[in-house]
Amino acid sequence: MTSNDARATSVAPEDEVVRICQDLIRIDSTNYGDGSGPGERKAAEYVMGQLTEVGLDPLYVESEPGRASVLVRVEGRDSSRPGLAVHGHLDVVPANAEDWQVDPFSAEVRDGCVWGRGAVDMKDMDAMVLANLRHLARTGTRPPRDLVFAFFADEEAGGVKGSHWVVDHHPEVFEGVSEAISEVGGYSVTFPAKGTGEPTRAYLLQTAEKGIAWLRLRAHGRAGHGSVPNGENAVVRLAQAIARIDAHVWPREYIASVRALLDGLSELTGTPYDDRSPEELLVHLGGARGFVQGTLQDTANFTMLDGGYKHNVIPQGATASLDCRFLPGHEDDLMSVIRELAGEHVEVEVVHRDIALDAPFEGALVDRMKRALLAEDPGAAILPYCLSGGTDNKALSRLGVTGYGFAPLRLPADLDFAPMFHGIDERVPLDSLRFGARVLQRLLADC
């Protein structure tokens, strides 16, 4: 081995994870959801550069010009075992610079954190994955089983031009893969322990995801002059449907992962809870309680409204956009409740739908994720949880892949982390990034 090689192999993932995260944040890959953004090409080219530099030969694909994803397989010592996918998305949601304390694409380091759009969702994890992948390649390490690494476009608009497109057009990339890990899980929350009141940490491992139904309500009526009484006004019919749907109380039902989280949290904190009002218990989760509150029942939120074109003209139609999220197994029920509440003059169109996921909080991979976390943070608790949003694991599930949210971050107790997903002043502590890189390194060596 030459001294150059020695230097190269001595670079650990934690040594370059911060640099890579900053590099990625500085590449604007905003996804506006309507195709008007810069796309992921520049970020994907950066990923290609980082991988070819260490001798890898990744596959670069574009679903349409600029909408790029990068895929690469690392062969394991035992390729007969089912593979593990490790994936992230390269796009970010828009950032309104005036609202931020820093330029959202500067990747400035301030107060021990990297600031910028994507620092939390999810260029942090992309950087941990890239740093680890580079380390595997540089050291020639073969993981226990095949690993397939994917950096997808378009997650923030449902993955139609990213993970779903790759699953449709390049399913062979995931040949033999049975499990996956990705974003929005594996981060810590801190709360006072039962009895002592001492701060104690728990990591939330994401095992389930709600399903998505983005619906458009289209009210029909009779057009006419604004001065003439009209009992078939589309705007009024739409407003009535909105009021009915909004007033609906969705019944609570605790799926296994939600129940396990509530029970675990209750045990750790000594706070009892009642099925009808677990809110007092959820306070212990800090900002993460928003994610959990959305998983106690199905939800339906109106987000956009459109109708009419002139002050003195009653329009023939009016529309509203509705964002529904359903628990595993609830899709049909939710759709029939919405259709009934919409009423006979309001049509319900499905704009986008995707399934709910529910993976077991047990088995070899879960044990190994726990082991990797505990090796770096002994004594912490690990609890499952269901995500109220969705991830690219939905697309991979179409190939029979069981996905988990595992982007490990040990966070300071006072950092209100969860609200930074799509929020302002997104930032991630440097120490947390290095911690995540080490946990991921352990997991990839023991998977």
Ligand SMILES: [Zn+2]
């Ligand atoms: Zn994300």
